[in-house]
Amino acid sequence: xxxxxxxxxxxxxxxxxxxxxxxxxxxxxxxxxxxxxxxxxxxxxxxxxxxxxxxxxxxxxxxxxxxxxxxxxxxxxxxxxxxxxxxxxxxxxxxxxxxxxxxxxxxxxxxxxxxxxxxxxxxxxxxxxxxxxxxxxxxxxxxxxxxxxxxxxxxxxxxxxxxxxxxxxxxxxxxxxxxxxxxxxxxxxxxxxxxxxxxxxxxxxxxxxxxxxxxxxxxxxxxxxxxxxxxxxxxxxxxxxxxxxxxxxxxxxxxxxxxxxxxxxxxxxxxxxxxxxxxxxxxxxxxxxxxxxxxxxxxxxxxxxxxxxxxxxx
Amino acid sequence: xxxxxxxxxxxxxxxxxxxxxxxxxxxxxxxxxxxxxxxxxxxxxxxxxxxxxxxxxxxxxxxxxxxxxxxxxxxxxxxxxxxxxxxxxxxxxxxxxxxxxxxxxxxxxxxxxxxxxxxxxxxxxxxxxxxxxxxxxxxxxxxxxxxxxxxxxxxxxxxxxxxxxxxxxxxxxxxxxxxxxxxxxxxxxxxxxxxxxxxxxxxxxxxxxxxxxxxxxxxxxxxxxxxxxxxxxxxxxxxxxxxxxxxxxxxxxxxxxxxxxxxxxxxxxxxxxxxxxxxxxxxxxxxxxxxxxxxxxxxxxxxxxxxxxxxxxx
Numbered sequence: 001x002x003x004x005x006x007x008x009x010x011x012x013x014x015x016x017x018x019x020x021x022x023x024x025x026x027x028x029x030x031x032x033x034x035x036x037x038x039x040x041x042x043x044x045x046x047x048x049x050x051x052x053x054x055x056x057x058x059x060x061x062x063x064x065x066x067x068x069x070x071x072x073x074x075x076x077x078x079x080x081x082x083x084x085x086x087x088x089x090x091x092x093x094x095x096x097x098x099x100x101x102x103x104x105x106x107x108x109x110x111x112x113x114x115x116x117x118x119x120x121x122x123x124x125x126x127x128x129x130x131x132x133x134x135x136x137x138x139x140x141x142x143x144x145x146x147x148x149x150x151x152x153x154x155x156x157x158x159x160x161x162x163x164x165x166x167x168x169x170x171x172x173x174x175x176x177x178x179x180x181x182x183x184x185x186x187x188x189x190x191x192x193x194x195x196x197x198x199x200x201x202x203x204x205x206x207x208x209x210x211x212x213x214x215x216x217x218x219x220x221x222x223x224x225x226x227x228x229x230x231x232x233x234x235x236x237x238x239x240x241x242x243x244x245x246x247x248x249x250x251x252x253x254x255x256x257x258x259x260x261x262x263x264x265x266x267x268x269x270x271x272x273x274x275x276x277x278x279x280x281x282x283x284x285x286x287x288x289x290x291x292x293x294x295x296x297x298x299x300x301x302x303x304x305x306x307x308x309x310x311x312x313x314x
Numbered sequence: 315x316x317x318x319x320x321x322x323x324x325x326x327x328x329x330x331x332x333x334x335x336x337x338x339x340x341x342x343x344x345x346x347x348x349x350x351x352x353x354x355x356x357x358x359x360x361x362x363x364x365x366x367x368x369x370x371x372x373x374x375x376x377x378x379x380x381x382x383x384x385x386x387x388x389x390x391x392x393x394x395x396x397x398x399x400x401x402x403x404x405x406x407x408x409x410x411x412x413x414x415x416x417x418x419x420x421x422x423x424x425x426x427x428x429x430x431x432x433x434x435x436x437x438x439x440x441x442x443x444x445x446x447x448x449x450x451x452x453x454x455x456x457x458x459x460x461x462x463x464x465x466x467x468x469x470x471x472x473x474x475x476x477x478x479x480x481x482x483x484x485x486x487x488x489x490x491x492x493x494x495x496x497x498x499x500x501x502x503x504x505x506x507x508x509x510x511x512x513x514x515x516x517x518x519x520x521x522x523x524x525x526x527x528x529x530x531x532x533x534x535x536x537x538x539x540x541x542x543x544x545x546x547x548x549x550x551x552x553x554x555x556x557x558x559x560x561x562x563x564x565x566x567x568x569x570x571x572x573x574x575x576x577x578x579x580x581x582x583x584x585x586x587x588x589x590x591x592x593x594x595x596x597x598x599x600x601x602x603x604x605x606x607x608x609x610x611x612x613x614x615x616x617x618x619x620x621x622x623x624x625x626x627x628x
Contacts, residue, residue: 033618036616036617036618037616037618037619039616040613040615040616041613043613046611046612046613047611057371057372058371131617132617260611261604261607261608261611262607264606264607264608264610264611264617265603265604265606265607267610267617268603268606268607268610268617268620268621268624269591269594269603269624271617271618271620271621272594272621272624272625273587273590273591273594275621275625276587276590276625277583277587280583280586280587289579289582289583290575290579292578292579292582293575293576293578293579293582294575294578296578296581296582297360297361297574297575297578298360299354299355299357299360301354302350302351302353302354303350303445303446303578303581303582303585304347304350304351304585305351306582306585307582307585307586307589310582310583310586311586311589311590
């Protein structure tokens with residue numbers, strides 16, 4: 001299939017074309033560049049879809065909460081795409097969706113597209129792949145794109161820089177609030193969700209979060225803290241309302257446009273760096289780098305001098 | 315203090331100089347390059363220290379296990395450095411060590427150096443900073459360098475590429491085995507530790523791991539699975555023995571040298587990429603990138619074309 005045909009399929013919202021285009025992103029396949037050109041040409045309103053990031057530790061209820069958000073969006077007649085990003089899959093090639101029973105309830109709904117994506121280590125990773133996958137979904141006309149990621153660490157930061165709104169999920173009794181402070185998620189959260197709010201310790205988690213949010217004070221958007229029991233659908237309306245208020249804030253303050261600009265900037269940077277890295281492999285050659293590494297091991301050079309030689313060879 | 319003086323202090327193993335040199339790495343301060351040159355010149359045997367990575371989800375007992383390893387090494391008369399890497403700290407500037415009661419037992423032992431390190435997002439991150447911090451500790455004559463990191467994801471992969479041996483910690487009843495498979499930690503573990511082995515489900519966790527290790531089959535080193543109750547010191551001898559066997563395997567198979575070469579290679583690459591990124595900022599200029607991002611938002615360019623323009627400007 002030509003890039004033009006594939007792009008047309010995506011722009012018509014055909015699920016198969018969308019899946020194929022995302023695979024092209026995932027594998028950095030040939031034709032991705034041509035596809036991207038065609039998509040940009042063909043999109044009536046780029047950056048139209050609302051991108052919501054969803055993150056939290058394993059077991060906190062991300063998939064169930066995603067299910068809740070899908071239901072709410074479908075009830076409004078919106079088309080929804082879910083991108084489950086597995087930042088740990090350079091090795092496994094990860095199939096994240098196996099255990100997502102709740103989400104599979106939507107597998108037969110043509111208005112819902114669910115896809116897991118591995119972000120392989122040898123490319124630019126999440127920062128490279130995710131904005132391109134989001135473009136495909138945006139081009140396909142999805143109104144809401146939920147980007148879900150696991151774990152604590154850099155992936156969250158990357159997700160936050162992609163999303164219009166970022167939801168950070170916690171659950172009681174996981175030592176969350178301390179972990180939250182550690183992980184810097186306070187700074188990335190636009191909305192906090194304390195899920196499994198029927199469990200012991202939920203109120204303490206909410207209180208701890210509230211204190212931390214109050215202390216962090218400086219931003220003009222103070223992240224609301226929503227209590228949910230996602231498995232029973234409790235708190236769903238509150239979460240949707242909180243997201244809506246954040247969307248209004250983004251529009252009114254100009255922050256929304258600023259975030260989209262930053263996303264565009266990050267995407268360009270990631271493509272530049274990945275391109276340079278590829279060129280480093282080609283021009284300077286594996287052998288050159290190996291020889292420099294040998295010299296470093298033998299203390300015949302230092303890493304900065306070695307790096308200079310690689311750059312000079314570029 | 316000049317780079318030469320600082321390097322001399324590090325090479326004499328002075329704690330204050332070591333701490334200062336690691337801050338220089340952490341902040342990518344001026345003089346880091348000169349310090350590195352002096353260290354490389356002054357080291358009698360570079361890449362001498364044994365680097366052991368330690369990773370696992372929050373709450374699994376990493377700090378306690380690190381304490382166990384410190385004790386065992388001290389009993390052998392080895393000097394030990396602990397580098398606690400917080401990959402999530404572009405925002406917080408992380409102070410990971412606050413809750414490390416067990417480790418603080420060693421705070422007054424002059425043969426033990428403990429340090430947390432933030433790896434800020436705007437630099438090359440962990441891949442850039444960690445090997446340089448390890449060089450400082452190696453130059454200061456520590457025999458064992460324990461690199462500890464939190465979370466699931468890219469950080470683990472990075473740690474594994476730094477370390478001679480990587481320990482992956484699990485605990486029963488955290489849905490570990492499934493999470494382990496997801497996170498690709500099977501591939502990075504040289505030794506598995508099932509900590510809190512006195513808890514319910516420990517045997518199941520061990521059994522699940524054993525099955526997975528058996529299935530992954532292809533490597534010539536099959537990661538042993540050690541059960542510990544680190545809080546009571548149980549299993550410590552088994553863990554040390556497993557690490558010793560792995561060290562023998564590394565030496566006998568040539569894998570040890572291959573890993574050090576890969577570490578040197580990765581360090582050079584990280585310095586190259588960080589250098590190019592910095593140059594991208596300087597030459598092409600923030601305004602140029604902003605203008606390209608604006609064009610992307612307006613669909614007047616595509617990200618690949620924009621990236622070409624940035625590269626051309628370099």
